[in-house]
Amino acid sequence: MPDPSFAQRVIAWQRSYGRHDLPWQGTRDPYAIWVSEIMLQQTQVTTVIPYYQRFMARFPDIVSLAGAQEDAVLALWSGLGYYARARNLHAAAQAVVATHGGRFPQTFDAILALPGIGRSTAAAIAVFAFGQRRAILDGNVKRILARCFGVSGWPGLPAVEKQLWSLAESLLPDSGIEAYTQGLMDLGATICTRNRPACEACPLQPICHADRHRLTISLPTPRPDKTLPQKHTMLLLLWHGSEILLEKRPVHGIWGGLWSLPEAERGVDARQFVRRRFGLETELLPALPRFSHTFTHFRLHILPQPLRVSAKATLPPGCGALWLERAEALGAALPAPVRKLLATHDEGVSRSQTPALPGSRT
DNA sequence: AAGTCGGGGTA
DNA sequence: TACCCAGACTT
Structure with a gap:
């Protein structure tokens, strides 16, 4: 044979x-x-x-x-x-x-x-x-x-x-x-x-x-190593009671078409950003622990910043943003880090004694 | 030919 | 921490 x-x-x-x-x-x-x-x-x-x-x-x-x-x-x-x-x-x-x-x-x-x-x-x-x-x-x-x-x-x-x-x-x-x-x-x-x-x-x-x-x-020969670029951002958790503001991301780019948190550049005045962007008056809450999320081609350092919305103004129609109850939001098309954030926190208060944040080491 | 696009499993 | 996984698409 x-x-x-x-x-x-x-x-x-x-x-x-x-x-x-x-x-x-x-x-x-x-x-x-x-x-x-x-x-x-x-x-x-x-x-x-x-x-x-x-x-x-x-x-x-x-x-x-x-x-x-x-x-x-x-x-x-x-x-x-x-x-x-x-x-x-x-x-x-x-x-x-x-x-x-x-x-x-x-x-x-x-x-x-x-x-x-x-x-x-x-x-x-x-x-x-x-x-x-x-x-x-x-x-x-x-x-x-x-x-x-x-x-x-x-x-x-x-x-x-x-x-x-x-x-x-x-x-x-x-x-x-x-x-x-x-x-x-x-x-x-x-x-x-x-x-x-x-x-x-x-x-x-x-x-x-x-x-x-x-x-x-x-074998096979590994991919040539390259150091990942580092990026920084601030994700805003806008709470109005148990409702949170979500924003639809553009189809192209990272997390395309998903519902995410409003994103601001690191270091900007969050309250001023929210006032200009959504016409909302807010109260700044203590920032949550920063964490990082690694993509294929860069590493994103995220600072989660909760704010309490004092008066819920009407959002401009077609602005791509909406209010959702936390439970509803968890049923939406969320990026994994946002899902973990919402699952762990509400209204800026940690739900657990030890906040188990995604990759909470920076 | 190189860059863009996630998240988790695994050592 | 770093690499890889039943890759495809754009430029």
């Missing part, structure tokens, strides 16, 4: 040791598979599962999603991050209803044309929903290929990524594409992990270049 190929090793391993009970498995419903693939972009399985369950319960099919308010979609995405994914998902659902009669497209190019779906995600949907022979290249596959075939260089570099795509395409099996694709994901998530990979349990160990040359921990 000839030495099993790369693909045959992955397929055989997947059937015995792979994951078969994830919430989005055991279906060929392209909608269910699509939603899972979008949520799983840059997000780990264990984080996605509860979000996925809630989302599918609320929007069980593409028509219900297409007919939803964007705010309702974003609210279910709150805390998951990369909110453009949710806006694109919503827009794509409406596009499918408008141009495909509500039926998810079945050709690779039509899938790829939908907003939020790139080459790898389109391939994953084509494989799992329609059994098409397509190559994926996510973080798991990049790591497996870089190690097994000794591809050095940071995979974010276009030249390296091109090489990995070429490898991925060349390794596809003639049959069993679903088990193969799922097997790569499962191998990367459970065996060929970034640190402490379980090489002794890997079906690829006999043919793995990195294992033979003791390169496993150094």
